[in-house]
Amino acid sequence: MTNRLRLKPLGIGWLALPGAGYLVLVFALPLLALLASSLFDAEGAFSLAGYGNFLGDSYNAKVVWNTLKIATSVTLICLLIGYPAAFAMARAPVAVQGLMFLALILPLSVGVVVKSFAWTILLRSNGPVNALLLQLGLIDEPLKLLFNERGLIIAAVHVFLPFMVLPIFTVARQIDSRFMDAAATLGGGPLYRFRHVVWPLSLPGVVTGCAFVFSMAVSMYVIPALIVGDRYQTLPALLARAYLFMRDRQAGSTMAVMLLIIAVSIVLLSSWLGRRIEARQQRAQEAA
Amino acid sequence: MNSEKLWHFGSNLILLLVAIFMLAPLVVVVMVSFSSSPVFNLPAPEWSLRWYSALLHKDGLGAVLWLSVKVALVSTLAALVLGTLCAIAIAHGRFRGRDALLAFLVSPLMMPGLVIGVALLQVLREVGLRDVLGALIIGHIVITLPYITRTVHASLALFDMRLIEAARTLGLSPARAVLQVMVPSLAPAFLTSGLFAFLASMDNYPISIFLTDARNKTLPIEILRYLEESPDPTIAALSAGLILFAIIVLFLAERMVGMRRLAQF
Amino acid sequence: MSTLELTGVSKRYGSQAVLDRLDLRVESGEFISLLGPSGCGKTTLLRLIAGLTPSDGGQITVDGQDLTALPAHRRNIGVVFQNYALFPHLTVGENIAFGLKAGGLPRGEIAGRVREALQSVKLAALTDRPISALSGGQQQRVAVARALATRPRLVLLDEPLSALDRKLREHMQIELRRMLRDAGMTAIFVTHDQEEALVMSDRIALMNRGLIEQLDAPQAIYAKPRSLFALNFVGLSSQFAGTVLAAADGQVRVATPVGEICAPGSLLPGSSVTLAVRPEAMRVGGSATASDNQLSLPLSDTVYLGARRLLYFHSAAAHGEDIEALQIIAELPAQDQAAPHIGERLQLSWSVADTLLFPATPQA
Numbered sequence: 009m010t011n012r013l014r015l016k017p018l019g020i021g022w023l024a025l026p027g028a029g030y031l032v033l034v035f036a037l038p039l040l041a042l043l044a045s046s047l048f049d050a051e052g053a054f055s056l057a058g059y060g061n062f063l064g065d066s067y068n069a070k071v072v073w074n075t076l077k078i079a080t081s082v083t084l085i086c087l088l089i090g091y092p093a094a095f096a097m098a099r100a101p102v103a104v105q106g107l108m109f110l111a112l113i114l115p116l117s118v119g120v121v122v123k124s125f126a127w128t129i130l131l132r133s134n135g136p137v138n139a140l141l142l143q144l145g146l147i148d149e150p151l152k153l154l155f156n157e158r159g160l161i162i163a164a165v166h167v168f169l170p171f172m173v174l175p176i177f178t179v180a181r182q183i184d185s186r187f188m189d190a191a192a193t194l195g196g197g198p199l200y201r202f203r204h205v206v207w208p209l210s211l212p213g214v215v216t217g218c219a220f221v222f223s224m225a226v227s228m229y230v231i232p233a234l235i236v237g238d239r240y241q242t243l244p245a246l247l248a249r250a251y252l253f254m255r256d257r258q259a260g261s262t263m264a265v266m267l268l269i270i271a272v273s274i275v276l277l278s279s280w281l282g283r284r285i286e287a288r289q290q291r292a293q294e295a296a
Numbered sequence: 297m298n299s300e301k302l303w304h305f306g307s308n309l310i311l312l313l314v315a316i317f318m319l320a321p322l323v324v325v326v327m328v329s330f331s332s333s334p335v336f337n338l339p340a341p342e343w344s345l346r347w348y349s350a351l352l353h354k355d356g357l358g359a360v361l362w363l364s365v366k367v368a369l370v371s372t373l374a375a376l377v378l379g380t381l382c383a384i385a386i387a388h389g390r391f392r393g394r395d396a397l398l399a400f401l402v403s404p405l406m407m408p409g410l411v412i413g414v415a416l417l418q419v420l421r422e423v424g425l426r427d428v429l430g431a432l433i434i435g436h437i438v439i440t441l442p443y444i445t446r447t448v449h450a451s452l453a454l455f456d457m458r459l460i461e462a463a464r465t466l467g468l469s470p471a472r473a474v475l476q477v478m479v480p481s482l483a484p485a486f487l488t489s490g491l492f493a494f495l496a497s498m499d500n501y502p503i504s505i506f507l508t509d510a511r512n513k514t515l516p517i518e519i520l521r522y523l524e525e526s527p528d529p530t531i532a533a534l535s536a537g538l539i540l541f542a543i544i545v546l547f548l549a550e551r552m553v554g555m556r557r558l559a560q561f
Numbered sequence: 562m563s564t565l566e567l568t569g570v571s572k573r574y575g576s577q578a579v580l581d582r583l584d585l586r587v588e589s590g591e592f593i594s595l596l597g598p599s600g601c602g603k604t605t606l607l608r609l610i611a612g613l614t615p616s617d618g619g620q621i622t623v624d625g626q627d628l629t630a631l632p633a634h635r636r637n638i639g640v641v642f643q644n645y646a647l648f649p650h651l652t653v654g655e656n657i658a659f660g661l662k663a664g665g666l667p668r669g670e671i672a673g674r675v676r677e678a679l680q681s682v683k684l685a686a687l688t689d690r691p692i693s694a695l696s697g698g699q700q701q702r703v704a705v706a707r708a709l710a711t712r713p714r715l716v717l718l719d720e721p722l723s724a725l726d727r728k729l730r731e732h733m734q735i736e737l738r739r740m741l742r743d744a745g746m747t748a749i750f751v752t753h754d755q756e757e758a759l760v761m762s763d764r765i766a767l768m769n770r771g772l773i774e775q776l777d778a779p780q781a782i783y784a785k786p787r788s789l790f791a792l793n794f795v796g797l798s799s800q801f802a803g804t805v806l807a808a809a810d811g812q813v814r815v816a817t818p819v820g821e822i823c824a825p826g827s828l829l830p831g832s833s834v835t836l837a838v839r840p841e842a843m844r845v846g847g848s849a850t851a852s853d854n855q856l857s858l859p860l861s862d863t864v865y866l867g868a869r870r871l872l873y874f875h876s877a878a879a880h881g882e883d884i885e886a887l888q889i890i891a892e893l894p895a896q897d898q899a900a901p902h903i904g905e906r907l908q909l910s911w912s913v914a915d916t917l918l919f920p921a922t923p924q925a
Contacts, residue, residue, distance in 0.1 A: 024385035024397060027378035027441060035404055035438050038415035045418065093314045096307030104311065110546075111315040117492075117542035118322060119499035121516045122535040125523055126321030129328055129336045129532075136324060166321065169314070186646035189613045192633035193640040194660030194711060200634075204659070208650045219406075227408030230501050230516070234523060244410050244502075251414055251506065261418075264411045275406050279399075285650075300615070 039268065046261040058262040068246070072266065075243040078157065079225035082164045083172075086221045087214065089165070090172030094213070095206075097173070098180035112170040120167055124234040127163040128154060131235070160235045167231060168224055172217040179213035211285050219278035223271050243267050322539050329532035336529065347533040354530060357518070364515040366429065368497035371436035372444075372490055378437070379444025379489070386445075387452035398449060402442045409502030412438060417506040428512035435503045440493035447492075451485035484553035491545050563624045563714040563747050564589045565610070570619035572605055572771075579605045581771040582619065587715070587747060592738065594750045594758040597768035598794070603751045606768075607717050610749065612636045623714050634663070639713030639746075641721045645704035647692045653679070653703055654688040660711040678706040681740065698729050705740060715747040722757065734760050755795045759783065767791050789835060789919050797871075798837040799889040802921070805832045812913060818887060819876045822854045824916035833921035840871060842915035843891035845901075849910035856909040858889065863900050870895045874909070 049055045062068050097108050115123060130137050131153035138150040153159040183206065191201045229244040238245075243263055250260035328336050332344035351357070382401055386394045404412060416435050425431055455478060463473035501516040508517055522531055565587040572580040579602045587593050595603040608614040610621060612633035621628045628636050647656050657678050661671045679685045682702040687695065695703065701721060708716050721737070722730045738761050741748045752758050758765050759779045767775045767782060767790075775787045786792040792800075803817035805828050815822050815834055824836050838854075849855055858874040874889040891909060901907060 021385050021389040021391040023381040024389070024401075027382035027401065027445065028397060030378060031401060031404070031438065031441065034416065034419075034434055035412065036400075038419040039407075039411070041419060042411070042415040089314065092307070093310050096310045099307065100311060108311055108315060111318045114539075114542060114546060115318050115322060117495050117546055118535075118539050119516055119519075121499070121501065121519045121523075122325065122538055123321055125519070125531060125535060126325045128523075128527075130321060130324055132336065134337070136320075166317065169318065173314075184646065186642050186644070187648060189608075189611075189633070190640065190642055190646040190648070191659065191663070192613065193611050193636075193638060194663055194707070195634050195637065196659070196663040197632075197634050200663050204663075205648060209648075223406055223408075227410060227502070229410055230520065233520065244408065247410055247414065248505065251417070257418075260414060264414045267408045268411050271407050271411070275403070 042261050042268075043265055046258065046265045049258060058258040062259065062262045062266070071241045071246055072243055074241070075226060076270075078160065078164075078242065079222050081161055082168060082225040083218050083222045085161065085165050086169050086172040087218060090169055090217060091176055091210075091214070094173045094176035095180045095210075097177050098183075112173055115166070116170045120230045121234070123167055124163055124231045127159065127166065128234055131159045131162065155236055157236070157240075160232055160240070163231050163235050164225055164228060167228075168221045171220040171224065175216040175220070176210060176213040179210050183209050212282060215278050215281045215285070219274050223274045226270050226274075227267060243270075325532050326536045326539060328529050329536040331529060334528055336527075336532075347529040350528075350530045351533045351537075357534075360513050360515055360518045363429065363432075363512060364498055367432045367436055367514065368494045370433050371440045371497050372493045374433070374437050375440035375444045375493055376486065376490055379441050380448050380486075382441075382445045383449035383452050387449055388457075398445070401445045404438050405442045409439070409500065410505075413503040413506035416503070420507070428508055431507040432504060432514065435507050436497045436500060439500060439503065440497055443493040443496060444486075444489045447489035448482065448485045451482050455481055488549055488553055491549050495542065495545065565715055565747065565749070566620075566622045567606075567610070568620045568622075570606070570609060570621065571617045572602070572609060572614065573617050579771050580609070580616075583771070583773060585766060585773060585776070587749060589747055590745055592741060592748045592750065592761060592763045594752055594762040594765045595768055596752055596755060596758040596765050596794070599753060601768040602771040603753075603768050604719060607640075607719055607749065607751050611638050611640050611717055613640075637711065637713050639708035639711065639716040641704045641708045641716065641718040643720045644724055645700050645721070647700055647704060647707070649692055651692070652688070653684065653690050653692065653695070656692065656703060657707050657710050660707065664711060674710055678710040681709075681743070682706045697725050698733065701725065701733060702736075705737065709740075709744055709746065713746075715749065716741065718748060718750045720752055721750075723752075723754070730757075737761070759795070767794060769794075784839075786917065789837075792837055792917065792919070797840050797890050798917075799840070799843070799891075801836045801887070803834060803836060805830050805834060813918065815918075819856055819858075819889075822916065823852075823913045824918040825914055826918040828918075828920060835919045835921060837917040837919065838911050838915060839917075840890045840892035842911045843889075844910050845872065845891050845893060846908050849908070850912075853910040853912050854916060856889070857906060858909065859906045860901050860903050862903065865895060865900070868895055869893065870900060872901065872907070874907075 046058050047054060047056065049057055097105055100108070129135055132138070133150040133152065133154075135153075137153065138147075141147045141151065142149075151158075153162065187205050187209070188201055191205045196204065227244050228242075229248060232240050232242055232245060243266060247260060247263040247267060250256045250263060254260075327339075329347055330343050330345070331337065332342040332346060379401075382397075386398050386401075413435065416431075416438075420431055420434075425434075459477050459481075460470075460473045463477045464470065468476060499516060500514070501520065504514045504517055508514060513521070519531060519534065565585075567583060567585040569582045569584065570580055571578065571582050583602075583606065585593075595606060597603050605614060609616045612628065612631060612635075616629065619629075623636075623638075628638075648659065651659065654675050657675045658671050661674055666674070675688070676685065679688055682705060684699060684702055684706070687699065692700065692703070701724075704721065718737075722733050725733060734757060750758075750761060759782075762779055764776060764778055765782050766773045767777075769790050775782060775791045777785070777787075782791065783795055786795065792798055801815075801817040801819060801822060803815040803822070806814045806816050806821070807830055808814075808827050811825055811827060812823050813826050813828055813834075815824060815836055817836065822836055824834075828834065856874075858876060860872055861875045862873040864871040864873070870893045872891045872893060874891070876887045876889065889909070
């Protein structure tokens with residue numbers, strides 16, 4: 009089959025039609041329809057009232073702000089933990105690397121619901137985390153970790169950390185140790201080497217990891233629902249409530265579109281950044 | 297010398313802490329599931345299997361599990377077919393915009409699941425599809441397809457087509473060359489992407505929540521409902537079962553393709 | 562221009578000694594090659610000098626200053642790496658400026674030094690190009706310019722030409738020597754390519770198993786190898802194992818499987834030795850004097866090399882076993898005459914003075 013198709017390379021493109029067509033019908037068009045429905049009111053007349061009402065409401069604006077703030081914190085903490093971990097992993101012996109893969113991928117293969125449930129046990133006031141902290145003498149009385157943002161951030165970092173570590177690990181492994189040697193022989197001290205060699209070379213992985221984590225953290229629903237509960241309002245929670253309980257279609261689709269815009273901007277931003285980082289290579293291709 | 301040792305110690309410490317952080321929740325769930333206490337106390341006052349027997353007697357759980365498995369199985373198989381065709385088209389086609397097409401096919405992974413679910417709900421209502429199983433399968437293919445397309449494409453792009461030519465000079469017919477040379481080298485891609493697509497479908501909450509109804513629920517939705525209504529270690533027993541399932545899946549995948557390839561991003 | 566002195570430098574990995582109390586002195590402005598098979602410790606030695614690998618013992622000094630405890634970035638020793646290690650995220654100019662910026666030079670001076678460095682390697686037009694846009698030869702020159710731009714005390718080169726194709730490599734050997742000489746730079750050059758070492762070096766340090774076997778000018782390394790290892794690593798030779806029969810007048814007479822051979826030297830009768838002759842010392846046919854060593858053997862193979870032709874003989878005494886030890890090689894100018902026929906019996910002779918004598922070392 010492949011051979012015949014290789015002789016007629018143009019013909020092979022049709023193979024993508026079923027899959028691509030499916031996604032157009034079931035994914036792209038519904039999203040466009042959603043966008044459209046956010047622009048029409050209950051009587052079917054064009055109106056930006058949905059957006060006006062939504063953004064005019066200071067409560068909603070606060071929810072959007074809150075959603076972005078939590079996602080940003082989660083992303084930054086994942087980066088802070090994931091970056092050194094990825095580099096430590098890239099320099100570790102193969103056996104240690106294998107164990108770390110297991111430690112990252114096993115949780116990834118277990119559902120978000122299960123992991124969030126686990127954190128509700130761990131973070132109880134008489135749970136293992138508080139018991140450990142008390143034992144170590146780091147705190148005098150149990151910390152309140154459930155039903156607040158602290159717990160939410162801990163659980164979300166746990167769920168999303170592999171998506172930060174793995175892309176950075178991939179680039180870290182590819183950074184030739186001779187680049188560091190070369191930088192050292194040219195007189196660059198440890199900090200200079202990090203700032204001018206390691207960091208710029210690892211940026212593609214950092215951008216990918218942050219884009220993954222931020223886009224997932226913006227739209228997380230299960231984790232806040234279990235860790236913080238109904239009272240905690242993020243954009244996804246509001247969206248789900250608008251559809252499932254209040255049946256307010258325009259408000260729901262407005263929020264869905266807001267969430268969509270955030271997600272699309274992250275994708276565009278990260279691919280723009282990725283391209284900027286590779287701009288030198290592209291200039292090279294243009295020159296050639 | 298000393299700074300090198302310090303560096304070594306520091307990086308080992310980071311890895312150890314990350315590993316503990318990542319695995320502790322799973323370990324705790326399994327421990328709770330074997331505890332006799334109904335209030336998630338650790339360490340367990342006594343070990344017991346009472347939550348496992350409670351799990352077996354839970355009404356309706358079988359139906360929920362069966363629905364999830366059916367949806368995951370069918371949507372993964374459908375995505376394997378559609379995704380492989382797309383991957384071949386992009387890897388070996390000569391048309392313009394192949395990169396853009398690949399980006400489009402993978403884009404559902406970067407979109408909020410709730411939004412995909414809402415959008416699909418509206419369209420299915422317009423069309424008048426009321427069948428939960430059908431709606432779930434349609435919706436889940438949207439998220440299983442990107443896994444397959446991405447991994448199979450990456451594997452195809454690495455495949456050296458000259459191997460097929462080499463096989464043919466050694467006397468194999470084109471069909472046998474593809475079957476004996478290309479399929480085995482793509483098998484790991486099928487396997488890993490299929491397993492991850494399956495797990496992603498089993499775990500999906502945000503799309504499913506809009507497509508299920510009161511009588512037909514998928515596993516994550518049912519677990520979340522239990523937890524919100526009457527949290528008891530029965531869910532821990534169920535979770536332990538799911539963790540065991542994930543371990544078996546990973547063990548099989550590791551045996552066949554190695555942990556490294558599972559983690560390719 | 563600086564003098565480098567190594568005393569008792571050692572490096573172990575686990576129980577294995579990679580460098581074993583090695584001494585070496587490199588004079589100011591000298592070009593020294595570290596030549597040896599892979600695993601002989603030459604790259605490790607280079608990394609120790611650069612400060613990239615900590616040593617387990619000994620002392621490294623440059624112009625009398627002890628560098629042993631200094632980290633690489635404080636040593637001011639330039640390194641040209643194998644495959645160059647040019648930073649892929651920086652342009653040609655930024656690569657050259659890297660070390661100058663790290664050294665905290667003012668901006669105006671950096672620009673001038675970058676221009677100067679690129680002019681010296683004739684790449685000034687490529688300043689703003691990304692590294693990926695350069696050919697292998699251009700990358701090689703950028704790597705040299707980058708290492709020299711910081712005006713290091715000496716420069717170390719780790720097989721810098723091995724990634725180039727043959728023709729370009731031969732050109733760059735000359736070019737690289739010229740650049741280093743123009744800069745008046747003391748240089749240590751690591752290679753496993755004997756020809757490269759012979760072409761480029763003032764002196765060659767022939768390394769084996771973590772030690773320097775012989776440190777000499779290229780001519781001496783080739784003509785007066787001090788050990789069988791040195792003999793075999795550089796150039797071809799015919800070799801005969803044998804036992805000393807008699808010694809007199811600074812000559813020994815040795816019994817070998819192909820007959821008696823005389824060599825300059827003095828050893829007790831009964832000693833086991835190996836004799837060797839370089840191919841170009843062999844004369845083929847006629848004009849032997851009575852004092853010359855002589856052999857008559859059938860030709861087994863010829864190899865045409867353009868300017869010259871190698872003739873291979875296998876002694877009848879070989880009996881098919883251990884053929885390599887009794888392979889005899891002679892060299893003819895190729896244009897001399899038509900190639901002799903294989904199987905033809907030829908007269909070989911060489912003067913006693915051209916015979917190299919090596920006492921058999923136990924287990925060698």
